[in-house]
Amino acid sequence: MEELLLSTADDVKHLAYAIDTFYFLICGALVMWMAAGFSMLEAGLVRSKNTTEILTKNISLFAIACTMYLLCGYYIMYSSAEGGIFPSFGGLIGGENSVDDVLSGGEDGPYYSMRSDYFFQVVFVATCMSIVSGAVAERMKLWAFLAFAVVMTGLIYPVSGYWTWGGGFLSEAGFSDFAGSGIVHMAGAAAALAGVLVLGARKGKYGKDGQINAIPGANLPLATLGTFILWMGWFGFNGGSELKMSDIDSANNVAQVFVNTNAAAAGGVIAALVLARLWFKKADLTMALNGALAGLVSITAEPLAPTALTATIIGAIAGCIVVASIVMLDKVKIDDPVGAISVHGVVGIFGVMVVPFTNSDATFGAQILGIISIFAWVFIASLIVWTILKAIMGIRVTEEEEYEGVDIAECGMEAYPEFVASKK
Template sequence: MEELLNSTAADLTQLKYALDTFYFLICGALVMWMAAGFAMLEAGLVRAKNTTEILTKNIALYAIACTMYLLCGYYIMYSSDAGGILPNLGVLIGEENSVDAVLAGGDDAPYYSSRSDFFFQVVFVATAMSIVSGAVAERMKLWAFLAFAVVMTGFIYPVEGYWTWGGGFLSEAGFSDFAGSGIVHMAGAAAALAGVLVLGARKGKYGKNGEVFAIPGANLPLATLGTFILWMGWFGFNGGSQLKVSNIEDANAVAEVFLNTNAAAAGGVIAALLVARLLFKKADLTMALNGALAGLVAITADPLSPSALASTLVGAAGGALVVVSIIGLDKLKIDDPVGAISVHGVVGIWGLLAVPLNNADATYSAQLLGIVSIFGWVFAASLVVWFTLKAIMGIRVSEEEEYSGVDLAECGMEAYPEFTSVK
């Protein structure tokens, strides 16, 4: 009888391990599909003459993120000392969990494959880098961008990831960020802001007397498709961050996370539409799209603790805030073609500050420490890299290349050869 019970327990352990590993991998695949969402969103919001280059950036940055995180990023993030600031440096991702380790049981026994953990984490790194792509669109050199991607995904992101999810000093201080409003989204926006400040605005975006001239994107259906893809992928982004689904408590938590993620996105769309209507007297589609993403970013810091109604309100606040932020950054002459800094940075900060409203274990002091530490590190480190690249190879295309379109200058081909205009 005892042998039968032990065999049954081992079988159950293996089944739970397989289920949690499979769930982790499926959520990672959903997040990977967000790369397509970013590509379509950005391709829709830039001008036709810059479409091929932005698509090239998106597929290349994903490949670079996967490679750099494999070579050194994952080790930096998850192989460093608990409670520390300076990470350990090393390479590759270690060994897979053994059968004996899994069947040993106890709190220290692994409950999903270490390879599934790497896959889930690497697609988050690519997401952070994708945020930079849209903000610097239409005037940055392709190879300078890709060089920055190497440093961002291999070192800058893993360091602040170690401080938080890797058990570093922010984790010890009680900083709470369930799925990455700050760790992923605000970090990507901080790197983007540094790049935009060094790069400067697109030609014709701002007038001498403070005028702001709209530069419409070429394909709003594509941008809308990209937003829906991102919305879908976000269920993996937030749902997978529960880490397991093989018991009643975790299964219920995953369902709550899915519900709240969807509610926040809906709240963001509605609020952005209403604010745009009040300010512009029109239903602005681009603001609605950014409102959906803002709602998703806002709830990502804690999609589990709030009720569905509270999540809708958190998302709605993000949707309203992103409209105001996009207008405000334009007044400051910070040119962000897709609104990435506002969506992921400004609203990312709001999402982190909203956590204590619904989670009694979170404190504003810890959240503020996390915001300042992550933003400060990523912004300062990115600024150094951008200035270094500017000195070594230059980061901005020539005025003539910008006018003709970076598709031809950087890629030698056009996305819409029959219809491209240089106006």
């Protein structure tokens, strides 16, 4: 009988390990699909003459993120001493769990594959880098951007990731960020802000007498499709961060996270649309799209603890914040074609700071420490890298190339060619 019970217990562990690994991989695939969402969103919000280049950036940055995180980023983030500031440096992602590791580890043993963990984490890195892409669109050199992506995904993000999810000093201090409002989204916005400040605004965006000239995107249906793709992918982003679903409590938690993620996005859309109607006297689609993303970013720091109604309210506040932030950043001449700094940065800070209202284990002091530490590290490190790249290779295309569109200058092809001449 004892042998039978041991055999049954082992079978249960095998099954739970398989379920949690499979869930991790599926959520990772959902987050990977967000790369398509960012591509479509950004392609829709830039002018047609810059579409090919921004699509090239998005697929290239994803490949670079996967490679750099494999080579060194994952090791930096998860192979360093607990409670530290300075990470260990090394390469690759280590060995896989053995059957003995799983069966003999007890409650503290591994319950999902190490390879599934790497896959889930690497798509977060790519998401962080995708935020930078839209903010510097329409005037940055492609190869300067890709060079920055190497440093961002291989070093800058993994270091602050070690401080938090890797068990570093912010984790020890009690900083709470369930799926990355600050760790992923604010970090990407900090890098983007540094790039925008070094790069400067697009030609014609701001007049000499202070006027702000709107530069509308070329394809709002594409931008809307991208937003829906991101909305869908976010269920993997937040849901997968529960890390487990093979028991009743974990499964219930995953369901709550899904419901709250959806509720916050809906609240963000409604609030942004209503505020835009009151402020601009029009139902502004781009603000509604950014409202959805703002709601998603705001709930990412704590999608489990709130009720669904509270999550809706958090998303609604975020939807109002993002509209005001986009307007305010324009007034101080920070040119962000897709609103990425507002959506991911300003709202990311809000998402982190609202956590203690629903999670009693979080403190405002730890949350503030986390925001300051992550933002300062990513912004300063990024500013240094952008400045070095500017000195070595230049980061901005020429005025003529910007006028004609970076598609031809950087990629040699147009996304929407009006006609193709051919000889008979």
